[in-house]
Amino acid sequence: MQVSASEPRIIHLIAGARPNFMKIAPLFHALRKEAWARPLIIHTGQHYGANMSDSFFTDLELPQPDFSLGVGSGTHAEQTARVMLAYEKICLQEPPHLVVVVGDVNSSLACALVAAKLGIQLAHLEAGLRSFDRAMPEELNRIVIDTLADWLWTHCADADQNLAREGVEAAKIKRVGNIMIDSLEMLRPKIETAETHLEFKLKPQEYMLATLHRPSNVDDLSNLQKIAKLLGELGRKIAVIFPIHPRTRKNMESSNIDPNRIEGVLLCDPLPYRKFMSLLFNCKLVLTDSGGIQEETTYLGIPCLTLRENTERPVTITLGTNRLCNLENAFQFCCQTLESPRPSAKVPEFWDGNTAARVVLELRRLFSNAS
């Protein structure tokens, strides 16, 4: 099917922070094959440097961003405002036909606000997720983005229900699936040959993987001390590979906790996508507070304990391998999981590697209707 237009539709794909890169990559690659579309990558610079940004562009075979806003770190207001100021200039110079924001980070919120205020069509990929916990910065971002978006692309049934409950018109909501699984499947052959565990002198299933960066876990000294103790206790049971997030490292170091000296814990810097996914594929258990890892473990059938009071991804608990835990029961839950057979899990509908193709179909339909 052709979209009738003399000029290609300019589509801005917004990526700011690490979890965004694997969500825009499949869409960029799919849109680049379409004559009617001109996808442009806007990198806000919320995450920067080799570990948190550049290596993801390499692994995901993305070209250099078309626009780099270079906003860097700051308070929520500083970061959001800086992205808005820089992104508005770009939109004023050459307004795109559509802005696509993914996920729930501050960069997505900022660009959504700019697009909506300039009257540019806005799509939210991964719409409708709710933790119902407004103390989480990401929950506020999700609510605002979904209120502003013209098109809400969801990845599970509960997201559709959340949006319907909030009064979003059914015609704006489309279940397209989980785009992160597209990246995983796109890179599967390269992930399977990476064997990152060998760099730690470990065999598959001989280790667990820990990632922790949520403000609710790592911005509080007493929690940080409990986390260091927990990781040390787990390290006496099984090797714990801990790729440490910059926020966690900074907070540990300023609280006089030396993350390099937790017994049994193999500390490393944040890893590139392919190397990290290789560790995930071969690990026995994951302890995390990440959103995306809850989904990737469910897809792969790997046991996951999520160190949070709630999750905006309940399908990973009801269908998948995920279980919530807290600092009081995490050790016991980890031990139980290590000693049990793998849980049986189902993969939610449309988590199949074909989400970008469904988004492209949807865009053809939207642009055809508009022309």
Ligand code: UD1
């Ligand atoms: C952000 C997202 C969170 C996502 C996480 C993934 C928001 C509100 N939060 O949290 O949803 O799960 O990214 O990583 O958008 N820093 C560096 N290098 C970097 C980036 C950050 O050293 O490339 C340090 C800075 O000191 C910064 C701190 O980490 O102050 C936190 O970074 P920030 O982007 O503000 O939030 P994250 O905790 O990464």
